[in-house]
Amino acid sequence: MKWLYSIVVLAGVPVMEGSAKDAYTGDVDFLLREFEARAGGLMAVKKIDWQAVSQEYRAAARETQTDVEHLKLVARLVGELRDGHAGIIKSTVKWPDESLGRRYTGPRVSLLAVRDRVLVRGAFKDAAAAGLHAGQEVLRMDGLPARQWLDERVRVMQERGQGFSTPQMALYMASHWGLADWAGTQIDFEIRDADGQVREIARVRNGGPNYAAIGPLFAPEDLQYVGRQAYGRTPEGLGYLHLRDVPANLPIQLQEMLAKIGDVPGMILDMRANGGGGCDHAAVFAKFLAKGQSWRGYTAAYDDGYTGPLVVIVDAGVRSAGETVAGMFKEDGRAYMIGESATAGMSSQKQEITTPSGWFTVRFSVASNMGRFNEGRGIEGIGVVPHETVLPDAKDLLEEKDTLIARAVQLLQQGFPEGVVAYPAKR
Structure with a gap:
């Protein structure tokens, strides 16, 4: 689920240096004000310190030098909403092509964070053949403690504009979609087997969209x-x-x-x-x-x-x-x-706004659906x-x-x- 990669590219819009600077700061200031005015209630539910966010992004906008930097900053700002539905739905600025002709894919593994442990939730096809199996404890990934690796993936995904409405959603997404990257890239697992043996298994990402969650792995047979x-x-x-x-x-x-x-x-x-x-x-x-x-x-x-x-x-x-x-x-x-x-x-209920520059249209949540749920608090952010x-x-x-x-x-x-x-x- 590469949400930011779904941005609709309309055209590059060259601007003069002065007007570009004004556009960068103007767009960010507009979004900060509109997000707070329209989604302030949800920010309170999610305990977002919007004053701190505003200070950070206004300063960053003043330092922005290029249209692509501006796109990335706006995407990161959208991620600050902690909103699973939020995203840039139209952009006149093209996101840099990082694919180099490669497909975005996963390692055929999904993970599960249980308290302070990370387990293999599922391993499929060549990942299973390599020795990965549901229930193994994952100790480290790419040299980092497994939980730290997942937390870092959450941060990276948010910076690319992907919002997570709750902490449990963020961790779940990182444990599935977060394992994906460009085909041919390697991911290293250090796992502990049921017998206590610790070993390392390297996986090269390959195949199709095998990082999406599928739900129950061990459902009743013959469905x-x-x-x-x-x-x-x-x-x-x-x-x-x-x-x-x-x-x-x-x-x-x-x-x-x-x-x-x-x-x-x-x-x-x-x-x-x-x-x-x-x-x-x-x-x-x-x-x-x-x-x-x-x-x-x-x-x-x-x-x-x-x-x-x-x-x-x-x-x-x-x-x-x-x-x-x-x-x-x-x-x-x-x-x-x-x-x-x-x-x-x-x-949630959602709205769309377009920045003053006209470069970006953003969709985001403004109120929860089913407001009677959770004793009148609704669902969004909970x-x-x-x-x-x-x-x-x-x-x-x-x-x-x-x-x-x-x-x-x-x-x-x-x-x-x-x-x-x-x-x-x-x-």
């Missing part, structure tokens, strides 16, 4: 697919759904998948790595009610839906509409939610917080077992904590 969604049953006979995105026809997809799953005593709705989209949320909720049943403003008017106990699984890869879909089941008492963290916290935090276990990963699915199964078999889920589910 079927409708669009990007997967469905089936667990070995225990429970229903399982993994929603990878939120397309407009999601209610229809759910109707088909639930019908094929059939009658089950419990259902797992796995939302991990859901990248969002857009759909009729009430129609989605209705698929988990009986025909004619009304619950907290939702009504299943046409079809009979699933009415049994429901566990929703989330992680920091759940973004935007994925958060509002997952969150409504928790907030409106329909499901018990577990997750390795809160969701990404990037669900995320949807699960009822129960369940951290992936290194031993489970080594054995190719999904800790969160195992916990969901246990909850559905033994029952939810008393008084947490209001909906009267039918087994």
Whole structure:
């Protein structure tokens, strides 16, 4: 996800030296004022010291010498918003081509930060053949302590204009997209195996867009697919759904998948790595009610839906509409939610502004969606917080077992904590 590389290049605009200097300082001053005026409420939620940011960037603008430096400064300023939706969507200044004809790609590895440790979340194809495996502890990367390496990647990504609405989103993105670079570049891992042996494994980045998060790595076997969604049953006979995105026809997809799953005593709705989209949320909720049943403003008017106990699984890869879909089941008492963290916290109402120079158009968040969530604080800058935090276990990963699915199964078999889920589910 090279967000800054999606800038639309319109044309180079040569300017005289004096007017360029004025443009540099004028654009930055304008953005600093407009961002604060329009997104000040979110800055407070995210605890951004905008006065310090303003001092830094006004000084930097006065030192800017070229249009490209100006582009990079504006991109870095956008990153200061800590906004997963923010970005330069139009630019007349071309970002320097750093590719040298190479493809942007990953090492076929994803990582997982658990407390003070970094684990291999997943390793695929030639990365697995090289000796990397889920559950191994990553001690160092490119000579740095692994967590320090990830924190540094967050900083680099922000400087390129990529915003992270929450700390958990930043770390999650660094553990996936942050591992990517130009094809042919090397990344070195120092890992500790389950037996305690420490060894070094070098990977050369190759292949396609293999750095994107995919969600559960060890889902139930023999899943079927409708669009990007997967469905089936667990070995225990429970229903399982993994929603990878939120397309407009999601209610229809759910109707088909639930019908094929059939009658089950419990259902797992796995939302991990859901990248969002857009759909009729009430129609989605209705698929988990009986025909004619009304619950907290939702009504299943046409079809009979699933009415049994429901566990929703989330992680920091759940973004935007994925958060509002997952969150409504928790907030409106329909499901018990577990997750390795809160969701990404990037669900918002957005605006676009163009700088006085006319060189840049920027989109950014101005208010949170679902303002009633989180006791009236909304989602943006917070995320949807699960009822129960369940951290992936290194031993489970080594054995190719999904800790969160195992916990969901246990909850559905033994029952939810008393008084947490209001909906009267039918087994």
